[in-house]
Amino acid sequence: VIRLIGGEMPGWNEDRPPAGGALYGYLTDQLPAGSRVLVAGPHDPALIEALAARTAVTCLVRSQPEAERLDARGLDVLCGTLTKLTDADRWDAVVALDGVGRLCSVEGPQYDWTECLRALRNVLLPGGLLLLTVENELGVHRLVDPAAATVALTDDAWRPLGEFDDSRPGSPARLADRLATEELALDWLGAAWPSPAAPTLVATADALLTGPAGALSAAAASAVASAYADRAVLSDPRRLAAAAVRAGLGPELAPAWLVLARLAPAPPATGAPETATPLRLPPVLLGDGPPAGPLPTGRLLEELLLTACLRHDLPAVRGLLTGWMAAVPDAGPENVVVAGETFTKLDPGVPPRADVLRCFATTLLTGGYAHPWPAATDLRTLTAILHAAAGLPGDQPAIPTDEDPPIPNSRRDQEEQLRSLRRLLADAEARAEVYEQEIAKRDAELTKARVQIAAFGGSFGYRMAKLGYGVARKARQRLRKRA
Amino acid sequence: VHHANHFYGHAHVLAEYCGLDPEHPPRIDGYVQHGWNVVDGLGIGTPYLPGRPIFVWSEQTRRRAWSMGRRQATVIGAPFLYLLRFAAPEPEPATRAGTIWYPFHGWEGQQVKGSHGRQIDEIMATETGPVTFCLYWNEYHNDKIRAEYEKAGRVICHGYRGFQWRDTDIRFLHNQLGELRAHRRVASNRLSSAIFYGAAAGCEPAVYGDPMHLEREDLAVAERIRRQWPELHGKHPEPETARRSALAELGDGYLASPAELRLLLGWSLDRAAVPA
Numbered sequence: 041v042i043r044l045i046g047g048e049m050p051g052w053n054e055d056r057p058p059a060g061g062a063l064y065g066y067l068t069d070q071l072p073a074g075s076r077v078l079v080a081g082p083h084d085p086a087l088i089e090a091l092a093a094r095t096a097v098t099c100l101v102r103s104q105p106e107a108e109r110l111d112a113r114g115l116d117v118l119c120g121t122l123t124k125l126t127d128a129d130r131w132d133a134v135v136a137l138d139g140v141g142r143l144c145s146v147e148g149p150q151y152d153w154t155e156c157l158r159a160l161r162n163v164l165l166p167g168g169l170l171l172l173t174v175e176n177e178l179g180v181h182r183l184v185d186p187a188a189a190t191v192a193l194t195d196d197a198w199r200p201l202g203e204f205d206d207s208r209p210g211s212p213a214r215l216a217d218r219l220a221t222e223e224l225a226l227d228w229l230g231a232a233w234p235s236p237a238a239p240t241l242v243a244t245a246d247a248l249l250t251g252p253a254g255a256l257s258a259a260a261a262s263a264v265a266s267a268y269a270d271r272a273v274l275s276d277p278r279r280l281a282a283a284a285v286r287a288g289l290g291p292e293l294a295p296a297w298l299v300l301a302r303l304a305p306a307p308p309a310t311g312a313p314e315t316a317t318p319l320r321l322p323p324v325l326l327g328d329g330p331p332a333g334p335l336p337t338g339r340l341l342e343e344l345l346l347t348a349c350l351r352h353d354l355p356a357v358r359g360l361l362t363g364w365m366a367a368v369p370d371a372g373p374e375n376v377v378v379a380g381e382t383f384t385k386l387d388p389g390v391p392p393r394a395d396v397l398r399c400f401a402t403t404l405l406t407g408g409y410a411h412p413w414p415a416a417t418d419l420r421t422l423t424a425i426l427h428a429a430a431g432l433p434g435d436q437p438a439i440p441t442d443e444d445p446p447i448p449n450s451r452r453d454q455e456e457q458l459r460s461l462r463r464l465l466a467d468a469e470a471r472a473e474v475y476e477q478e479i480a481k482r483d484a485e486l487t488k489a490r491v492q493i494a495a496f497g498g499s500f501g502y503r504m505a506k507l508g509y510g511v512a513r514k515a516r517q518r519l520r521k522r523a
Numbered sequence: 524v525h526h527a528n529h530f531y532g533h534a535h536v537l538a539e540y541c542g543l544d545p546e547h548p549p550r551i552d553g554y555v556q557h558g559w560n561v562v563d564g565l566g567i568g569t570p571y572l573p574g575r576p577i578f579v580w581s582e583q584t585r586r587r588a589w590s591m592g593r594r595q596a597t598v599i600g601a602p603f604l605y606l607l608r609f610a611a612p613e614p615e616p617a618t619r620a621g622t623i624w625y626p627f628h629g630w631e632g633q634q635v636k637g638s639h640g641r642q643i644d645e646i647m648a649t650e651t652g653p654v655t656f657c658l659y660w661n662e663y664h665n666d667k668i669r670a671e672y673e674k675a676g677r678v679i680c681h682g683y684r685g686f687q688w689r690d691t692d693i694r695f696l697h698n699q700l701g702e703l704r705a706h707r708r709v710a711s712n713r714l715s716s717a718i719f720y721g722a723a724a725g726c727e728p729a730v731y732g733d734p735m736h737l738e739r740e741d742l743a744v745a746e747r748i749r750r751q752w753p754e755l756h757g758k759h760p761e762p763e764t765a766r767r768s769a770l771a772e773l774g775d776g777y778l779a780s781p782a783e784l785r786l787l788l789g790w791s792l793d794r795a796a797v798p799a
Contacts, residue, residue, distance in 0.1 A: 355777065413787065
């Protein structure tokens with residue numbers, strides 16, 4: 041059933057995909073069965089249907105064609121702009137995993153972030169739950185984006201405020217404050233990677249502070265690695281995400297925050313039993329839910345190798361390469377955790393690879409990292425050196441020719457490659473000049489030597505004849521000059 | 524690339540370590556540091572080809588080379604340490620006695636200034652056992668200087684360093700190792716490669732006496748060396764501290780495996796050997 045509440049957009053289709061993914065699916069699965077839920081804004085139909093199977097779902101969308109598609113699936117739909125939503129109807133829970141940016145249509149007032157939050161709170165029943173995604177305008181995804189949020193690129197960017205919407209919270213602490221102002225108690229707040237639209241890693245501030253920093257920073261790097269494969273970026277988001285987590289700035293620089301907040305319950309009627317059991321969400325969500333076992337301790341091999349290379353600590357580099365090749369030679373360095381002498385796969389589900397040393401050599405070269413073999417500027421030589429430094433047999437390993445796994449296409453790396461190629465070219469030109477001078481010098485020596493060989497080689501008669509001919513020629517030249 | 528790679532038979536030692544013919548080492552794709560120094564590892568006046576690696580002994584030297592604009596410095600450790608890896612082990616029990624003394628030496632371009640006589644007096648007053656004087660070929664072939672030392676003890680020379688690939692004594696380091704192992708102490712009036720080699724070969728090192736000086740020498744460098752490595756200076760430095768310091772300067776712990784070294788020097792087996 042579609043109810044048009046006003047301000048709907050008849051010919052409009054959202055031009056970016058809706059919020060979705062397995063991790064969001066896990067979160068909505070935690071809402072109590074049988075409750076009445078408002079799903080506000082565009083969400084993946086699969087997620088809505090899974091939720092509708094357990095709860096009574098009402099959707100709120102601004103696009104009329106989308107409302108019709110939801111209706112065709114048998115869902116209850118409110119179609120229109122958020123400002124037309126009244127508190128005539130209220131819900132046990134509001135799900136806004138797409139954030140609040142696509143709730144107002146072009147018609148009518150344009151609510152800022154806080155006004156949207158208030159409008160959603162107003163339709164919650166006392167004690168009702170709000171599941172909300174808040175994009176961080178200073179998140180890693182923004183910092184590496186070649187395009188600014190304030191550049192209107194898509195049809196839905198009719199008011200691209202970006203970081204200039206001062207009502208946006210800006211940090212996890214301010215987010216908690218804004219919720220409190222709206223009488224929403226924060227039950228749980230998680231930092232999310234790699235994007236607000238489809239996070240694959242969520243961790244609470246406490247987990248990021250007290251959990252295994254190596255595994256969590258590796259998980260953040262791995263989450264952005266898959267999301268940014270082959271995508272144009274300013275700098276490598278894997279390093280930025282991991283460095284932020286290691287530095288204790290994970291929540292502040294995560295692309296989004298997910299919150300579960302609760303409206304203050306109505307004062308209990310005397311004698312009525314307390315029925316609401318608080319909803320507990322886990323501290324870490326990875327992929328489609330909480331990780332199967334405890335996260336491994338230790339540091340990511342790739343980061344340890346890069347550190348040892350940057351320090352020019354050859355014994356450490358050789359030790360790490362040797363340990364890696366002995367323990368898990370088919371796992372990329374971004375999927376190996378090192379604790380003391382133990383090398384373990386971070387995610388055993390990643391398919392094995394034969395070209396891991398070549399891949400690390402690529403990382404060193406394309407990332408422009410300083411390393412102990414600066415004269416090895418081509419991939420083949422550097423791979424062979426890594427192979428030997430790892431203590432593997434054979435001088436020239438058969439280097440697999442498979443494609444490297446796609447990595448973020450970073451402007452900074454491109455700059456570095458340009459700089460490095462210019463340096464190689466300048467060195468080659470300087471060498472060519474030295475060689476040319478050397479050749480000229482040797483040519484002169486050779487000419488002189490040939491004259492001497494001709495003068496002193498051969499038979500006595502030949503030499504005398506030649507000498508006589510030379511004298512005769514000089515005499516003739518002199519005579520000509522005089523003439 | 525450069526004839527200094529063959530000085531003291533360095534290229535030959537490295538070739539033997541890599542499993543190649545030690546008599547005919549292939550051309551090295553870069554510059555091997557031929558002696559201990561406090562600059563970028565290259566000798567003075569070496570015509571450097573841009574982009575080619577300098578193979579230095581220690582990480583400290585690499586840092587210094589980087590600061591001097593040498594971007595391709597690669598740490599491999601001193602060739603003498605590679606010799607220790609494959610040379611026959613020291614006979615047991617060790618029969619070490621006395622001191623091997625290396626007077627500060629000159630070369631083709633600069634002669635040493637100072638009194639050898641006064642130096643010998645101080646040495647003989649300090650050393651308790653027999654003293655072997657090891658002269659550099661430059662002083663060894665000077666009859667007057669050699670005679671002065673011969674009056675005080677045994678005088679030897681490890682051989683000729685070589686020049687332009689000619690007359691190189693390719694067993695120079697082997698001779699030196701043999702002599703070092705016959706002595707309990709190694710000493711000189713200047714901190715130099717020989718002191719580091721001696722410490723690595725098991726001698727107690729000492730640096731004392733009139734440091735003398737080279738013609739046109741910048742003495743600030745010699746003073747800087749004394750300030751930076753006090754643990755190696757004096758008549759009887761603490762042996763263990765001195766040895767640790769010496770091994771660090773030689774790049775102990777940084778030595779490459781034969782396979783890795785072959786690749787670094789441009790000697791990989793699939794490449795046609797280029798004569799030096």
